[in-house]
Amino acid sequence: MNPLIQASHMRKSFGDLVAVDDVSLFVQAGEIYGLVGADGAGKTTTVRLLVGALKADAGEVNICGYDINRQTEAARSQFGYLSQRFSMYEDLTVLENIRFFAEVRGLGPDEWLPRSLEILEFVGLSDFKDRRAGQLSGGMKQKLGLASALVARPRVLLLDEPTTGVDPVTRQDFWQLVIKLVSPSATLALSGTSGASADEAGVSVIISTPYMDEASRCHRVGFMKAGRIIAEDTPSNLRARLNGRVLELRGSPIGLLRHVAHKDEDVEDVQAFGDRLHIRVREKKAQDVLSRLKSQIGGEGGQVDELRSVPPVLEDVFIALSESNHE
Amino acid sequence: MNSRLTSIIRKEFIQIFRDMRTLVMILVIPIMQLFLLGYSATSDVRNIPLAVLDRSRSHESRALLDSYRAADYFRIAYMVTSESEIDALISAGDARAAIIIPPDYARRLNDGDAQVAFIVDGSDPTSASTALSAAQLISQSHATGILSRRLESSGLNLQVRPPVEARTTVWYNPDMISAHFMIPGVIGMILYAIAAILTATSIVREREHGTIEQLIVTPIRPWELIVGKLTPYVILGFFNTIEVLAVGHWWFGMPIRGDLGLILILSIVFLVTGLGIGLFASTIANTQQEAMLTVWMTLLPSIFLSGFFFPLEAMPRFLQWLSYLMPLRYYLVIIRALLLKGVGLEMIRTDVLAMTLFAVGIMTAAALRFRKRLD
Numbered sequence: 146m147n148p149l150i151q152a153s154h155m156r157k158s159f160g161d162l163v164a165v166d167d168v169s170l171f172v173q174a175g176e177i178y179g180l181v182g183a184d185g186a187g188k189t190t191t192v193r194l195l196v197g198a199l200k201a202d203a204g205e206v207n208i209c210g211y212d213i214n215r216q217t218e219a220a221r222s223q224f225g226y227l228s229q230r231f232s233m234y235e236d237l238t239v240l241e242n243i244r245f246f247a248e249v250r251g252l253g254p255d256e257w258l259p260r261s262l263e264i265l266e267f268v269g270l271s272d273f274k275d276r277r278a279g280q281l282s283g284g285m286k287q288k289l290g291l292a293s294a295l296v297a298r299p300r301v302l303l304l305d306e307p308t309t310g311v312d313p314v315t316r317q318d319f320w321q322l323v324i325k326l327v328s329p330s331a332t333l334a335l336s337g338t339s340g341a342s343a344d345e346a347g348v349s350v351i352i353s354t355p356y357m358d359e360a361s362r363c364h365r366v367g368f369m370k371a372g373r374i375i376a377e378d379t380p381s382n383l384r385a386r387l388n389g390r391v392l393e394l395r396g397s398p399i400g401l402l403r404h405v406a407h408k409d410e411d412v413e414d415v416q417a418f419g420d421r422l423h424i425r426v427r428e429k430k431a432q433d434v435l436s437r438l439k440s441q442i443g444g445e446g447g448q449v450d451e452l453r454s455v456p457p458v459l460e461d462v463f464i465a466l467s468e469s470n471h472e
Numbered sequence: 473m474n475s476r477l478t479s480i481i482r483k484e485f486i487q488i489f490r491d492m493r494t495l496v497m498i499l500v501i502p503i504m505q506l507f508l509l510g511y512s513a514t515s516d517v518r519n520i521p522l523a524v525l526d527r528s529r530s531h532e533s534r535a536l537l538d539s540y541r542a543a544d545y546f547r548i549a550y551m552v553t554s555e556s557e558i559d560a561l562i563s564a565g566d567a568r569a570a571i572i573i574p575p576d577y578a579r580r581l582n583d584g585d586a587q588v589a590f591i592v593d594g595s596d597p598t599s600a601s602t603a604l605s606a607a608q609l610i611s612q613s614h615a616t617g618i619l620s621r622r623l624e625s626s627g628l629n630l631q632v633r634p635p636v637e638a639r640t641t642v643w644y645n646p647d648m649i650s651a652h653f654m655i656p657g658v659i660g661m662i663l664y665a666i667a668a669i670l671t672a673t674s675i676v677r678e679r680e681h682g683t684i685e686q687l688i689v690t691p692i693r694p695w696e697l698i699v700g701k702l703t704p705y706v707i708l709g710f711f712n713t714i715e716v717l718a719v720g721h722w723w724f725g726m727p728i729r730g731d732l733g734l735i736l737i738l739s740i741v742f743l744v745t746g747l748g749i750g751l752f753a754s755t756i757a758n759t760q761q762e763a764m765l766t767v768w769m770t771l772l773p774s775i776f777l778s779g780f781f782f783p784l785e786a787m788p789r790f791l792q793w794l795s796y797l798m799p800l801r802y803y804l805v806i807i808r809a810l811l812l813k814g815v816g817l818e819m820i821r822t823d824v825l826a827m828t829l830f831a832v833g834i835m836t837a838a839a840l841r842f843r844k845r846l847d
Contacts, residue, residue, distance in 0.1 A: 196689045198846045222691040232686040236490045237483065248479035249690045293686070 155204035175347035179363030225294030235279030250297035284315030480700025671750025729814025748834035
């Protein structure tokens with residue numbers, strides 16, 4: 146089965162700045178693909194190239210078999226898009242916004258109202274349907290954006306940092322909605338009242354996010370740096386890259402612990418995670434560091450409460466990738 | 473009808489009716505401009521305040537002043553006793569003209585070489601030239617009156633009459649009321665300014681608020697977006713035209729002599745020019761202020777080089793050539809001819825053709841520049 150999103154060798158420059166440099170992406174039906182990376186890594190530009198809001202200098206983008214540059218309207222009727230910046234009409238009510246995007250995406254006069262109400266129910270905005278969009282809270286605005294993107298039953302959903310600046314509870318809600326969408330049983334959002342199921346295999350989702358907990362919920366993750374995808378894999382495979390190379394250290398004083406750990410020649414990086422430190426060590430050096438670090442800290446007058454090897458989290462992987470120089 | 477198109481038009485109307493600023497602009501500004509220009513931009517000079525220094529204080533001097541009173545060009549506002557008072561009144565602008573009748577006026581009138589001094593404040597050339605020619609006219613007719621009476625009383629039964637007389641007839645605007653000349657201009661200016669500014673800001677606002685990004689990625693085709701965005705303003709511009717025509721007709725008494733249907737159709741053709749300018753401005757400007765400014769930059773030369781205020785014939789040749797580039801010029805010729813002269817289409821064919829070409833050209837250029845993309 147062909148991927149619903151196929152992008153190959155996309156390139157985009159703004160003046161001297163190469164924002165997206167030879168990026169290729171393939172996303173299957175039912176798959177959530179996470180695009181992660183630091184601010185300015187090229188995530189937003191990549192998503193904008195995929196939806197055709199920007200024109201790539203080179204490369205091809207294909208959505209559900211339609212070329213975004215040559216069959217623009219056909220391709221665009223296949224996807225829903227939620228931009229990073231709130232882009233609903235603030236002077237229109239929630240329902241008026243949904244209606245507008247339903248109609249311009251081809252829902253007929255008998256279809257838009259039941260479908261709009263259904264999608265508002267799905268995102269939990271039914272009670273606010275007559276409120277002006279400008280008067281919604283940040284989280285509700287994002288849900289309205291999601292509802293507008295979903296109202297025409299797209300097979301592809303592109304979400305550009307949908308949860309940035311949204312409270313944790315709403316983030317959680319938001320992710321539950323996205324997960325429901327891709328599961329094959331998500332008939333509610335997909336088929337609706339028309340009964341004509343768009344795709345029994347679920348939708349494809351691309352979501353860009355700066356949050357690692359969100360990245361770990363994706364089926365696959367692409368890590369962007371300086372306009373390139375420098376690593377792409379499932380979260381567990383990405384984590385496996387650092388298996389056995391992350392030590393967790395608790396003790397006091399934390400400044401001293403950090404200082405001593407840094408001095409060790411086999412330690413690549415030290416990051417504070419709350420009251421503990423994550424120490425990334427060179428390959429196969431974990432045992433060496435484990436055995437000597439405690440005494441070194443003791444020698445400097447510090448105290449170690451706990452020092453052990455821990456399974457890496459995605460954040461460890463991304464910090465390692467961010468610092469790596471391999472292109 | 474295309475459902476994408478109707479939903480854009482509906483959305484645009486909802487936004488217009490929810491935005492006070494736009495509503496005021498559409499409903500109030502045309503009428504405000506009409507009243508402002510209908511009353512203020514008038515070159516009809518009446519009731520010029522006149523200061524009088526009558527040193528003669530004779531029966532004859534009073535007769536002269538009566539002649540001035542009889543004509544409604546002047547209003548004798550001040551009777552003064554010294555020249556320095558005249559000086560002060562004219563400097564202060566309280567009097568625009570002054571007349572000084574010398575002490576020997578009555579005596580010299582009998583000798584046949586009486587003179588009076590007439591002083592005009594020339595800082596406003598329009599009223600000064602009116603005052604000057606009016607003063608000459610009044611004095612002359614007064615003199616002719618005296619002469620004929622004198623001849624009569626001397627027993628010579630001659631009919632004194634100037635050998636040549638120009639019998640003037642003013643066509644189309646017989647009372648030469650400036651408002652009748654101005655109102656068609658106001659219609660043109662309003663159609664142009666409102667259409668261009670509203671179109672430009674409504675598109676640029678989408679960019680400012682970020683809503684353009686969502687609009688871009690919908691399957692709306694670029695032409696649907698343009699037509700959908702412009703249609704509400706065509707309808708509103710049409711409404712404005714009728715509004716201004718109605719007020720002009722019933723309040724200012726401006727005649728509507730030509731075919732009303734033709735007037736409305738040609739007004740819409742001209743409206744397209746304004747919409748095109750607005751669309752074009754929206755492709756240049758990033759903020760609503762920039763859009764406004766861009767439109768104003770085209771509006772000012774349009775107003776001054778279209779014959780709105782100043783007759784084109786009086787301009788230097790270079791500016792006259794430039795005026796052919798102003799679409800408003802053609803519309804003003806057309807609308808004045810239709811309203812005041814009541815001519816048919818055949819008399820204004822060339823102007824209609826030129827205006828239509830401009831409308832199509834500007835709209836095409838703007839539409840080609842319009843991109844449904846962020847970059």
